[in-house]
Amino acid sequence: MSDGLLSNKTGVVFGVANKRSIAWAIAKAWHKAGAKLIFNYQGERLKENVEELVAEFGADTAIYPCDVSKDDQIADFFAKVSGHTTKLDLLLHSVAFAPKEALEGNFLDTSREAFRMAHDISAYSLIGLSRAAAPLMTDGGSILAMTYYGSVKVVPHYNVMGVAKASLEASTRYLAYDLGGRKIRVNCISAGPMQTLAARGISGFSMMLKHYEEHAPLKRSCTTEELGHTGVFLASDGASGITGQVLYVDGGYEIMGM
Numbered sequence: 001m002s003d004g005l006l007s008n009k010t011g012v013v014f015g016v017a018n019k020r021s022i023a024w025a026i027a028k029a030w031h032k033a034g035a036k037l038i039f040n041y042q043g044e045r046l047k048e049n050v051e052e053l054v055a056e057f058g059a060d061t062a063i064y065p066c067d068v069s070k071d072d073q074i075a076d077f078f079a080k081v082s083g084h085t086t087k088l089d090l091l092l093h094s095v096a097f098a099p100k101e102a103l104e105g106n107f108l109d110t111s112r113e114a115f116r117m118a119h120d121i122s123a124y125s126l127i128g129l130s131r132a133a134a135p136l137m138t139d140g141g142s143i144l145a146m147t148y149y150g151s152v153k154v155v156p157h158y159n160v161m162g163v164a165k166a167s168l169e170a171s172t173r174y175l176a177y178d179l180g181g182r183k184i185r186v187n188c189i190s191a192g193p194m195q196t197l198a199a200r201g202i203s204g205f206s207m208m209l210k211h212y213e214e215h216a217p218l219k220r221s222c223t224t225e226e227l228g229h230t231g232v233f234l235a236s237d238g239a240s241g242i243t244g245q246v247l248y249v250d251g252g253y254e255i256m257g258m
């Protein structure tokens with residue numbers, strides 16, 4: 001596509017695991033809007049998944065490995081990206097991880113190691129990826145990260161992920177300040193609950209979706225298509241005055257007091 005909102009833009013997408021991934025929904029929308037995309041995959045286990053998905057964008061779509069908890073892998077990834085394109089415009093961060101046991105019991109029992117991992121992979125990585133991407137964003141850029149309401153209110157069992165998302169959102173503001181002079185914007189989308197791989201096996205997850213159907217103004221959480229549309233908006237020049245923000249795409253749930 002050559003006449004979309006993102007034509008002549010190149011983006012890197014972190015966080016596609018399978019076709020239900022939020023990263024995949026936003027990548028499809030960015031692609032439809034005209035962006036050229038480069039993808040990471042977390043490890044050999046996910047390589048084939050990502051390879052098969054991105055084939056939809058043409059056989060020459062680049063994918064490179066990157067575990068975001070490894071500085072050398074971030075450096076190697078962006079070295080390959082700069083071999084591929086001279087200019088970068090977009091970065092999607094759609095990555096989170098906490099050890100499963102940390103999302104089950106009491107927050108009080110969070111181990112030092114679970115806290116470290118959750119913050120390293122889910123929050124610090126935005127800083128590391130932004131620092132590596134920024135030198136390629138020579139004509140400004142848009143950095144987008146995915147967050148969740150458990151950063152600002154207690155959602156039972158979200159636990160250390162909530163604290164890591166609070167760190168991610170605060171990091172978004174400090175990065176927006178640092179990078180603003182280079183016309184690089186940094187924002188978060190706060191999505192309502194979605195049935196993805198990261199949600200599978202979370203006990204009571206379907207009850208959460210039901211809760212949104214009963215309590216959110218729009219009587220539901222959000223769709224992946226809606227996340228795609230908001231992702232295109234925030235990445236586009238139409239959002240050129242918006243940085244450091246957390247935009248809720250959650251059926252309106254966040255405004256409710258009861």
Ligand code: NAD
Binds near residue numbers: 014042095146190
């Ligand atoms: P997902 O499982 O499809 O995506 C999570 C991704 O994180 C995977 O692609 C996984 O490979 C990647 N990842 C984990 N550890 C990594 C590492 N060390 N290095 C590189 N990649 C790593 O699930 P999703 O729901 O699409 O999650 C994407 C983002 O959206 C996350 O930040 C999540 O917190 C956020 N989010 C999800 C929901 C929801 O309800 N599903 C709601 C709001 C926000």
Ligand code: 0WE
Binds near residue numbers: 159198202
């Ligand atoms: O950010 C998330 C989930 C991220 C996540 C998911 C897992 C599952 C598998 C991070 N780490 C892991 N580790 C694993 O081993 N969401 C916004 C989805 C989510 O997860 C919850 C939620 C919601 C919503 C967990 C408890 C309560 C609510």
